[in-house]
Structure formats: C-alpha cells, structure tokens
Amino acid sequence: MKSTVIISSVLVVLVALIISPCALLAQTATDYYPGATWRVSSPEAQGMDSEFLIKMLNDIAFEKLEIHSIVIIRHGYVVMEAYAAPFGRDDIHIVKSCSKSVVSALVGIALREGYIKSLDQKVVELFPNQKIMNLDDSKRMITIRDLLTMSSGITQQDEGPNLNKYLNSPNCNQYYLDQPMLAQPGKLYAYDSAGVNLLMMILHKTSGMSNSDFADKFLFKPIGITNYYWQKVAQGDYQGGYGLAMTSTEMARFGYLYLKNGKWNGNQVVPAKWVKASVSNHVDNMMISPIDNAEVTKGPDRGYGFLWWVNSFGGFSAHGNRGQYIIVMPERDMIVVFTSGAKENSAHTVKPLLLTEKYINKAVVSNNSIPENPVKTAALVSSIGAFENPQAIMGIALPERAGAVSGKKYVLEPNPWKWKSVKFDFKGNNECVAEEEYPGFLFFNYRAKIPIGLDGKYRESRPYSSSPDTTIYHKEFRRGRWIDKNTFIVERYQPWTDGSKIQLTFQFDSDRLKITAASTVGEWSLVINGRLGK
Numbered sequence: 001m002k003s004t005v006i007i008s009s010v011l012v013v014l015v016a017l018i019i020s021p022c023a024l025l026a027q028t029a030t031d032y033y034p035g036a037t038w039r040v041s042s043p044e045a046q047g048m049d050s051e052f053l054i055k056m057l058n059d060i061a062f063e064k065l066e067i068h069s070i071v072i073i074r075h076g077y078v079v080m081e082a083y084a085a086p087f088g089r090d091d092i093h094i095v096k097s098c099s100k101s102v103v104s105a106l107v108g109i110a111l112r113e114g115y116i117k118s119l120d121q122k123v124v125e126l127f128p129n130q131k132i133m134n135l136d137d138s139k140r141m142i143t144i145r146d147l148l149t150m151s152s153g154i155t156q157q158d159e160g161p162n163l164n165k166y167l168n169s170p171n172c173n174q175y176y177l178d179q180p181m182l183a184q185p186g187k188l189y190a191y192d193s194a195g196v197n198l199l200m201m202i203l204h205k206t207s208g209m210s211n212s213d214f215a216d217k218f219l220f221k222p223i224g225i226t227n228y229y230w231q232k233v234a235q236g237d238y239q240g241g242y243g244l245a246m247t248s249t250e251m252a253r254f255g256y257l258y259l260k261n262g263k264w265n266g267n268q269v270v271p272a273k274w275v276k277a278s279v280s281n282h283v284d285n286m287m288i289s290p291i292d293n294a295e296v297t298k299g300p301d302r303g304y305g306f307l308w309w310v311n312s313f314g315g316f317s318a319h320g321n322r323g324q325y326i327i328v329m330p331e332r333d334m335i336v337v338f339t340s341g342a343k344e345n346s347a348h349t350v351k352p353l354l355l356t357e358k359y360i361n362k363a364v365v366s367n368n369s370i371p372e373n374p375v376k377t378a379a380l381v382s383s384i385g386a387f388e389n390p391q392a393i394m395g396i397a398l399p400e401r402a403g404a405v406s407g408k409k410y411v412l413e414p415n416p417w418k419w420k421s422v423k424f425d426f427k428g429n430n431e432c433v434a435e436e437e438y439p440g441f442l443f444f445n446y447r448a449k450i451p452i453g454l455d456g457k458y459r460e461s462r463p464y465s466s467s468p469d470t471t472i473y474h475k476e477f478r479r480g481r482w483i484d485k486n487t488f489i490v491e492r493y494q495p496w497t498d499g500s501k502i503q504l505t506f507q508f509d510s511d512r513l514k515i516t517a518a519s520t521v522g523e524w525s526l527v528i529n530g531r532l533g534k
Helices: 002-019 050-063 098-113 144-148 160-168 172-178 193-207 211-223 248-259 272-278 290-297 347-363 374-388 400-405
Strands: 067-074 077-083 228-230 244-246 301-304 309-311 316-320 324-329 334-340 409-412 421-425 431-439 445-453 459-461 476-484 487-493 501-509 512-519 525-532
Touching: 050 347, 050 374, 067 248, 067 347, 077 248, 077 374, 098 144, 098 193, 098 211, 098 244, 098 248, 098 272, 098 316, 098 324, 144 193, 160 172, 172 193, 193 211, 211 228, 211 248, 248 316, 248 324, 248 334, 324 347, 334 347, 409 512, 445 459
Parallel strands: 445 476
Antiparallel strands: 067 077, 067 334, 228 244, 301 309, 309 316, 316 324, 324 334, 409 421, 409 525, 421 431, 431 445, 459 476, 476 487, 487 501, 501 512, 512 525
16 A cells, blocks of 8 residues: 555656646755655656666666665655555664764764764763773773774674674673774774764763753754664663664655755754764775775775765765665765665675666756656656565465464474464465464563465564554564465564564474574574474
8 A cells, every 4th residue: 555655646746747847847955855745756857867767676676686665865856765565655664874874963963062072082081980991091092083983993893703792791882892902093994883882872971861862852853853763772872883763764854964964944953064074084995904995995985984984976875784875965966765675794785875876876967857758757657666566476375284273372492582382363365363472571471463464465563562662663564375285484574673574484294383484685594393282
C-alpha cells in the first residue's frame, strides 16, 4: 500500500507537468524549507534527465543490490523517492555511522552555547575525578579536535577482538580511555567509533543535559526531525558512533540543513563557520593508518573533516556501514539519501556513492527546467514500481506438514538468542502467525505473536515493543514460503538493527525441528534445535 501511494503521488506530479510543463520551474531553494512534507517535482522540472535515473534503477536490479531507499532532492524538491518492499516513507532505518555527522553538528552547537570551551580543550581534563589507566603525557594531550578527526592516538577499538571487548565492557567510555596509546594525538588517523561515543559523554557532562534533551532542543526539533530512535551505551548516553535510526526523508532534512549552511527558516541551527569547518579536509593522507588507507584515499572519497567525508566528485557526505548515505552537493543544489542492507565492509557498501557519481550527478544537465518527456516519465514510474515491488519468489501450496505442525509448540535448546519456543498457526493460504517465546520479567516469559505473509507480501508487526521507549524501533517485517513438504522459509527485516535481511529456515522432521538463521548477505549463520513440547 505504501509503495502504491508513493508511486501514485509521483505519477500525479509527472502527469501534471507533461500537461503543463511550466507548472513547476527550476529554482534555487534560497528561502524554501520543508514543513511536515517536502514539495515534489519531476526531475526534468529541476534540470535533471530521468534517463540516468532509469539506468541507475536498472543497474540496481541487475546487480541485485540490497538498497532499501533512495531519495533525491534538488532545488528543494523531491525529484525521486523510492522504497523497496517492505520499507516505506514512515519507516525508520538504522543509519550506522551517519550518526557521527549528527554528533559533529551537536559538538558545533555545544561550542556556540559555551558548553565546550574550544576544540583544543584537553579530553582528560574533563574527567578530573576519574582514574584513567595508561595515563601518560601523550594521552593528556588528546583534544576534542582529535576525537572529531579520529586521530586521538588511542588503540583502535573498531576491529576484531578489540571491538568485542569494548562493547562488552561494563563502562565503554572508561574502557576506551584506559587503552594504551598507539600514536601521538593528531598524528595518525584510525577509524574510531569509540571516540565519538566519548564525545556524547562529554556533551552530557558539559551541558548537564541528557543526549536526547540536547539533540531535541538544539537540532532535531528546530528542523522537524521527530521520528527517530538512538541506541544507548551501557551508561545511558547515545551510541554516537553508529546507533541512530531515522526515516530517509529526515536524513534528507539533516543533509538539507548542511546544504543551507546550518540555517533553517531563518534560525542558525548550526553555526555556518562550523558547517564549513566540518566538511573541509582535516586529515592528511600521510596520517592514515594502513587499515583505513583504502577507504580514505581511494574510490569516491578524498578526505575527512569533523566526522564528515569529503567526496572526490564534489560535495561531502555522511557515511554508514552497509550502505547508508547522506550526500550533500552544494554546487548542484542537491541532496541524495540511500539506505541499504549490504554486507558489512563489502564493495557493495560504497555502491550508493558510485551510483551517485555515475548516474545521479550526470542526470543534472541544467540549473533550469528542461522539456518533459512523456516516454521517459512513464519509464521512470515503471522503474520505481519495479524497484519498490520486485517479483516475489512464491512457494509451494501448503503441504500436509503445515497442518500437522499448526498449533504445536516446539521447545528450543539453549541458544544465543535466548529463544525458548516457537509455535505456528497455519490456518490460511495468505498468512500464518508465529508465536515466539523469550525470557521476560522475573520468572515470566514473553510471547510475541508475529504475522507472516504467505502471498509474497511482507507483514508488519511490533512483536517486541513491551517497554515504553521501543514502540517505534521494534517494528519488523516477515514473509514466508514452503519450499518442500518439510521446509518452511521466513525472510525477516528489522530495519532498526543492522538493516540486513535474515532468513530463518524451519526444517520439520517427526517431533524434531531444526532452525537455521542466516544473514542473506553471507555474514553469519546460527543453528537452533528443538523438539515437540507439551
């Protein structure tokens, strides 16, 4: 339904423009800021050739890229907005390390408000009563500027066993500060999410406000961002390195704020000087550690600012692993947003940048409107429709086994997910319901009833939203199919987690059940065994 509405709204605008090409004229959006919604236009009315956008969508389909949404805004108009099923306009999506660029904005605001004295303020001095291990002259010299440029010199925590130790520590920020120095501050770039999390703690400490109150008051509410969720570290501060989830159009709002040099409806939300400094290159290539060299010096990036990337093809961007991007190109007066579920740290992660360079930038042919082309308009609407609703793989008719297992509870062996039992209800051909049991409060278990589409369409639910602050982000989507008489496959998306699709394979054999859970991009798999219970 959501996809149909989106396609229809685009089609209405495009058809209107075909009838009256002068209905919308391209203009630089010097005084335009979106209200609850964005204004909409055809690409041609804003000087863009739809043919390149059609080619991009065809390329995405041909390469089977796990791209979930694309939003393109030029001159303040949405010229293309597309969501691959089951995602829609109102669904929040994890943005991974795009979170860092939001933290950059919060630091700039804290500087203006006087909560942070200067970028050269020493980090250790902010924690005078805190015992810090491995404290030497080098560690005492780390500044807020060093955290913003990922050059603190502290041993990197973003890879391998170091990451697991960091995440599993009772106090992540303390653990980070306790680590030995790898290099002198400001001399070596090493990708550093832990340092960004520390910045969130510094914002909390210096402002006396919770991260949520600070972000809402100074950034999100002034620009109309309301539908978001931000994960927390153990100490209650926001996970600044990669924990933010928001809608694609609200990602675009943040990008638009930076396109407008930090101003929103006459209000200087982020200082203009900070915006300029944030998106300027502060990382000399000679500083880059070997593990990060390929990302910073090759491909579509050419440098790093204050938690922003500088693009080789112009402009700047916020990057998130698995293919999350907010791409800002002032010289084209354009914002591009992608959300994706690509394999972590794979070549597909940077595909949205390459698609922007190869197709979206080339689509910009004029600063003024160009003639509408009904053939291209129809082709673009068709391509968006194919992107949003790809052909589903259908299963066999409900086998006899479906009736035999329906209503029966399978008790699962101990497993990392703490999943205790599962029961299916196969009463119809179009939808079934899974009842899953997990540990709850005290001695009580929590049972989640989750609809699963059997007609090729995902069903939306909020099965785990038992606590007050999780009603938004605990949304998920599932669809399933029988592939043989004993095997039932379920595809699951939880967009607030890592954004990738998980496949659950249920293999029934007499009174036994084998569940194989696996990432569809081949990153991991997990086997859970169970048997028929009472």
